[in-house]
Amino acid sequence: MSDALLDVITLVSVGSHPMSARARRAEQDARAVELGLHLVGDRLTVLHAGNPYEESLRAYLGMGLPALHVLEQPKGADALPVLANYLQEAHVQVVLTGTQAETGEGSGMLPYLLAEALGWPLVVGLADVESVEAGYAQVLQALPRGQRRRLKVRLPFIGSVDNAAPAARQSAFGPARRGEITLEDVEVVDDLLWHEAALQPARPRPKRLKVIKAKTAADRFRAATAKATGEGGQILRDVSPQAGAEAIFKVLCEEGVIR
Amino acid sequence: MLNTLLPILLFTALALAVLGACRRVMLWRQGRPTHVDLLRGLLAMPRRYLVDLHHVVERDRYMSRTHVATAGGFVLAAVLAVLVHGFGLHNRLLGWALLAATACMFIGALFVAKRRRNPPARLSKGPWMRLPKSLLMFSASFFIATLPIAGILPDDFGGWVLAAVLTVGVVWGVSELFFGMTWGGPMKHAFAGALHLAFHRRPERFRTPFNASAARSSGLKALDLGDATAPLGVEKPKDFTWNQLLGFDSCVQCGRCEAMCPAYAAGQPLNPKKLIQDMVIGMAGGTDARYFGSPYPGKPIGEHGGNAHSPIVSFEGKALVDAETLWSCTTCRACVEECPMMIEHVDAIVDMRRHLTLEKGATPNKGAEVLDNLIATDNPNGFNPVNRMNWAADLDLPLMAEKHHADVLFWVGDGAFDMRNQRTLRAFVKVLKAAKVDFAVLGLEERDSGDVARRLGDEATFQQLARRNIGTLSRYRFNRIVTCDPHSFHVLRNEYGALGGTYTVFHHSTFLAELIDAQMLKLGQHPLALQTSGGLTYHDPCYLGRYNGEYEAPRKVLKAIGIEVREMERSGFRARCCGGGGGAPITDIPGVQRIPDMRMADIKTTGVEVVAVGCPQCTAMLEGVVAPRPEVRDIAELVAEVLIESSVAPAKPSATPRRKAEEVL
Numbered sequence: 054m055s056d057a058l059l060d061v062i063t064l065v066s067v068g069s070h071p072m073s074a075r076a077r078r079a080e081q082d083a084r085a086v087e088l089g090l091h092l093v094g095d096r097l098t099v100l101h102a103g104n105p106y107e108e109s110l111r112a113y114l115g116m117g118l119p120a121l122h123v124l125e126q127p128k129g130a131d132a133l134p135v136l137a138n139y140l141q142e143a144h145v146q147v148v149l150t151g152t153q154a155e156t157g158e159g160s161g162m163l164p165y166l167l168a169e170a171l172g173w174p175l176v177v178g179l180a181d182v183e184s185v186e187a188g189y190a191q192v193l194q195a196l197p198r199g200q201r202r203r204l205k206v207r208l209p210f211i212g213s214v215d216n217a218a219p220a221a222r223q224s225a226f227g228p229a230r231r232g233e234i235t236l237e238d239v240e241v242v243d244d245l246l247w248h249e250a251a252l253q254p255a256r257p258r259p260k261r262l263k264v265i266k267a268k269t270a271a272d273r274f275r276a277a278t279a280k281a282t283g284e285g286g287q288i289l290r291d292v293s294p295q296a297g298a299e300a301i302f303k304v305l306c307e308e309g310v311i312r
Numbered sequence: 313m314l315n316t317l318l319p320i321l322l323f324t325a326l327a328l329a330v331l332g333a334c335r336r337v338m339l340w341r342q343g344r345p346t347h348v349d350l351l352r353g354l355l356a357m358p359r360r361y362l363v364d365l366h367h368v369v370e371r372d373r374y375m376s377r378t379h380v381a382t383a384g385g386f387v388l389a390a391v392l393a394v395l396v397h398g399f400g401l402h403n404r405l406l407g408w409a410l411l412a413a414t415a416c417m418f419i420g421a422l423f424v425a426k427r428r429r430n431p432p433a434r435l436s437k438g439p440w441m442r443l444p445k446s447l448l449m450f451s452a453s454f455f456i457a458t459l460p461i462a463g464i465l466p467d468d469f470g471g472w473v474l475a476a477v478l479t480v481g482v483v484w485g486v487s488e489l490f491f492g493m494t495w496g497g498p499m500k501h502a503f504a505g506a507l508h509l510a511f512h513r514r515p516e517r518f519r520t521p522f523n524a525s526a527a528r529s530s531g532l533k534a535l536d537l538g539d540a541t542a543p544l545g546v547e548k549p550k551d552f553t554w555n556q557l558l559g560f561d562s563c564v565q566c567g568r569c570e571a572m573c574p575a576y577a578a579g580q581p582l583n584p585k586k587l588i589q590d591m592v593i594g595m596a597g598g599t600d601a602r603y604f605g606s607p608y609p610g611k612p613i614g615e616h617g618g619n620a621h622s623p624i625v626s627f628e629g630k631a632l633v634d635a636e637t638l639w640s641c642t643t644c645r646a647c648v649e650e651c652p653m654m655i656e657h658v659d660a661i662v663d664m665r666r667h668l669t670l671e672k673g674a675t676p677n678k679g680a681e682v683l684d685n686l687i688a689t690d691n692p693n694g695f696n697p698v699n700r701m702n703w704a705a706d707l708d709l710p711l712m713a714e715k716h717h718a719d720v721l722f723w724v725g726d727g728a729f730d731m732r733n734q735r736t737l738r739a740f741v742k743v744l745k746a747a748k749v750d751f752a753v754l755g756l757e758e759r760d761s762g763d764v765a766r767r768l769g770d771e772a773t774f775q776q777l778a779r780r781n782i783g784t785l786s787r788y789r790f791n792r793i794v795t796c797d798p799h800s801f802h803v804l805r806n807e808y809g810a811l812g813g814t815y816t817v818f819h820h821s822t823f824l825a826e827l828i829d830a831q832m833l834k835l836g837q838h839p840l841a842l843q844t845s846g847g848l849t850y851h852d853p854c855y856l857g858r859y860n861g862e863y864e865a866p867r868k869v870l871k872a873i874g875i876e877v878r879e880m881e882r883s884g885f886r887a888r889c890c891g892g893g894g895g896a897p898i899t900d901i902p903g904v905q906r907i908p909d910m911r912m913a914d915i916k917t918t919g920v921e922v923v924a925v926g927c928p929q930c931t932a933m934l935e936g937v938v939a940p941r942p943e944v945r946d947i948a949e950l951v952a953e954v955l956i957e958s959s960v961a962p963a964k965p966s967a968t969p970r971r972k973a974e975e976v977l
């Protein structure tokens with residue numbers, strides 16, 4: 054499965070433990086590194102934009118990487134343009150990243166914006182890359198409830214990884230200590246958002262109540278594991294982009310996402 | 313004819329022995345250098361051999377007497393034989409002495425032979441079955457050859473027939489006993505053993521009074537993480553220190569360790585005796601095909617091998633030892649306590665685990681998750697650290713951060729997060745308050761002691777936790793630390809020292825015994841004391857007993873509340889592990905049965921209703937055994953039950969308002 058000519062870059066960020074908020078390797082990014090290691094072994098390039106002296110970056114090296122490349126940036130700089138620039142030049146076929154960062158903005162927009170800036174396809178929920186051949190990759194995309202969808206994407210592409218991807222291997226102290234962190238000076242682009250916006254603590258997202266009127270344990274079990282059956286949804290096929298967008302817009306308004 | 317042949321035979325054998333010795337020394341020197349006081353060790357060696365070692369052998373009376381007769385007779389006979397037959401000092405007195413020595417050795421050898429007639433499974437067979445015959449041959453041949461010198465028989469007695477027979481006997485005898493000793497025969501244990509005792513990696517074990525208890529030096533040795541060139545643990549046999557290799561080489565394959573090992577008994581793929589033999593194979597190069605003892609359960613002999621320069625554990629295919637063998641160990645130290653050669657199995661196992669964890673990131677099963685949790689949340693289960701004191705929310709415990717000094721620092725341990733152990737902790741606090749002890753806790757400043765991380769081989773996380781704890785402790789003044797957790801107790805007492813934290817630490821049972829001695833507690837009789845049937849037994853935690861030599865205090869406390877302990881067959885220094893130490897429940901290597909079930913079976917044979925414990929880990933493991941089974945109670949709970957709380961608030965007569973008043977406080 055590992056292709057000698059394949060070049061893979063995994064983008065990593067500094068994570069934060071959900072209980073103690075201590076800096077750590079980010080869970081999803083670590084899975085993206087794991088996937089990269091599966092694909093190309095230690096030829097994998099791991100890239101971070103930010104502070105190269107952050108100790109917790111070494112946890113990625115502990116997964117058995119000889120080096121980690123850092124585009125040095127101060128806090129509050131915009132990572133998007135530097136990453137896009139770097140990837141443009143980098144002769145890479147597959148870029149892997151976590152779905153959402155655990156620190157900073159954590160909007161989960163980075164993969165989308167990168168894909169837009171580079172004009173590359175994006176596969177979200179990437180679970181596995183099965184093969185890479187003749188400019189195309191055959192990949193598995195994770196859907197809810199353990200379902201998988203097989204896709205064929207044009208290279209180069211960006212894949213974002215969530216918790217459906219294989220778990221990251223243990224990070225070991227020896228390689229973490231030995232691994233090299235290489236720096237690259239890049240032009241610092243201020244993130245304008247930080248000038249006008251302020252951070253506030255997140256509120257837990259409201260969950261739709263699932264009313265289960267089951268009488269027996271077997272019923273409850275069935276209800277808990279049953280596939281959510283969409284109510285009132287509709288499948289649009291062979292409609293014009295205009296009509297499709299309108300339908301989506303309508304749903305978003307109904308759901309109160311857009312007001 | 314014999315007079316010319318014997319010296320030639322003797323000196324050839326000796327010369328070969330010297331050659332073999334040099335070769336053996338070269339094998340040991342493949343190991344890494346370490347600091348050993350060579351001269352002091354050599355001077356202390358005779359005492360270590362004759363007194364300390366004998367003390368351990370003495371646990372098996374039959375064998376100790378046999379060993380004294382055989383080994384004593386042999387040493388004397390060897391020296392005299394060289395004088396009499398080698399140098400031809402045909403003195404009648406020397407002759408008689410040699411007769412006596414060989415006779416003594418012969419009798420000893422008869423008993424060795426008797427044990428070998430129907431050897432227990434723990435003993436190795438193969439060349440070891442030949443040894444008694446060689447001993448008999450050596451002693452008998454020299455006895456007969458010496459008879460003329462002692463003047464009992466005429467010089468030319470027997471003629472050439474006897475001379476020929478004796479020559480064969482002597483050749484056999486000296487081959488086994490002189491050069492077999494240094495060329496890897498069964499007698500190697502005497503030569504390597506003597507030097508191993510002299511250059512032992514834990515000389516602290518040999519102190520007066522001589523009992524060489526393994527509890528005298530039980531802390532693991534720290535890795536120097538500051539030195540980036542030093543290997544992180546042991547990958548290849550040559551990464552052991554030279555005196556560790558020497559230690560492995562001194563094993564007599566007596567199998568006492570095997571008989572005591574809980575993992576072996578549970579059918580997990582570990583046998584401490586085979587592990588030590590595998591290290592010898594690794595040092596000398598070869599396969600285990602010539603090992604004649606019990607295998608690792610479930611792993612056939614003859615498939616593993618290696619050499620000093622190749623990895624011990626291979627991730628593709630087989631090497632010297634499989635990783636699961638190393639991860640089966642509960643670090644209970646039963647093997648170390650039992651080993652007559654004072655070999656340090658646990659050090660070796662943890663050394664190899666260190667490599668697997670620190671270099672390979674290959675801690676099995678829940679290992680990686682636990683280590684990540686320890687790094688991120690300071691507790692192995694990943695609980696939110698701010699909940700560490702929830703168990704005592706209503707107890708109004710004095711905090712070190714507010715008091716700054718106290719007589720006793722109560723180290724709570726990670727049991728704080730466990731609902732079962734919270735009962736023990738609350739019981740102990742009740743006793744502390746009743747005895748009016750001036751104590752305080754660290755509260756949220758406390759972190760995991762690092763015990764589990766260290767046993768799992770993660771020295772880096774251990775040292776990080778330890779350094780932070782030492783930093784916290786250094787901010788406060790206290791006379792001693794008391795804890796209900798023998799693992800924290802051991803680490804604080806024996807392992808923080810190397811990192812700069814030296815404290816007086818008490819296990820709660822010792823502290824309770826002290827309070828009782830000082831009559832600071834008013835205790836009633838425990839209801840169990842009044843029963844005729846049932847009763848109570850006590851399970852010794854490994855980290856309290858074998859690691860720290862505390863067997864008395866818990867029994868004393870139980871006695872003070874009127875309970876006579878019905879001892880199990882395996883109690884005290886021979887107590888069987890509960891299966892909870894060394895991260896074994898985390899690495900969870902499957903066996904045929906579970907260790908806690910075996911321990912519960914031990915407990916049940918005493919017919920008790922209650923088993924007293926002194927460790928949160930033992931509590932968890934033993935309570936995990938399916939009912940019906942005896943109840944598991946911590947010593948602190950048993951004491952708190954019979955506490956007579958008088959004079960708390962004498963002005964207030966009834967119980968209810970008094971509780972209210974306390975809550976307001």
Ligand code: SF4
Pocket residue numbers: 569572573574575576582583584640641642643644645646647648657658
């Ligand atoms: S420490 Fe205990 S479990 Fe480990 S090898 Fe020795 S006896 Fe067996």
Ligand code: SF4
Pocket residue numbers: 562563564565566567568569570584585588647650651652653654655
């Ligand atoms: S390691 Fe010790 S107890 Fe075990 S077989 Fe060897 S000498 Fe005997």
